[in-house]
Amino acid sequence: MTRICFVRHGETDWNIERRMQGHIDLPLNAKGEEQAQALGRFFSGQQADALYSSDLLRARQTAQPIADALQRPMNVTVALREQHFGRCEGKVFAEIAALNPDDAQALISRDPDYATPGGGESRRRHEARILGCVAGLVSAHCGRTLVVVTHGGVLDVIYRRVHGLPSDAPRDYPIPNAGLNWVSIAADQWLIERWGETAHLG
Secondary structure (H helix, E strand, C coil): CEEEEEEECCCCCCHHHHHCCCCCCCCHHHHHHHHHHHHHHCCCCCCCCEEEEEEHHHHHHHHHHHHHCCCCCCCEEEEHCCCCCCHHCCCCCCHHHHCCHHHHHHHHHHHCCCCCCCCCCHHHHHHHHHHHHHHHHHHHCCCEEEEEEHHHHHHHHHHHHCCCCCCCCCCCCCCCCCEEEEEEEECCCEEEEEEEHHHCCC
């Protein structure tokens, strides 16, 4: 069994504004930096065999205190990025609805095959990317414990994989910034041990 602690990056200003970030490379805000330091304190004295992070800045800034605490190198991995939202990136939903109603409808319905113009990535393609990446990590570290710092959309994929939820089902579960999400994987059996933990943030 391989155990993975999936960590969502700390807060950014666009998280507060509910503005779509996707691949736009934003830093943590002051609260996000505090959350990253709290994660470092939590992992101090903990054991993990490897640490992986999305290459986007907000994830790397979150992962650095964890790397320092674990005394492990940060393996920066492009495949752990958030979904690409094409021309929707940088906008709040009201702006998307006003400018591109088709995009807004696809977001509401969670259309698995809709790729937003402007280089967007469909939910189905994003899901395949993430599950392929996780399968590779499990293969490379079978029976080990990993920490993976990534994004809300990635954690959404993980939660759905565990529970067998389709990509167009509503999201009715928490994915907090800097939350801890422990998943155990043995062959095709995925199990959530703990989800959305935030006690370490005080």
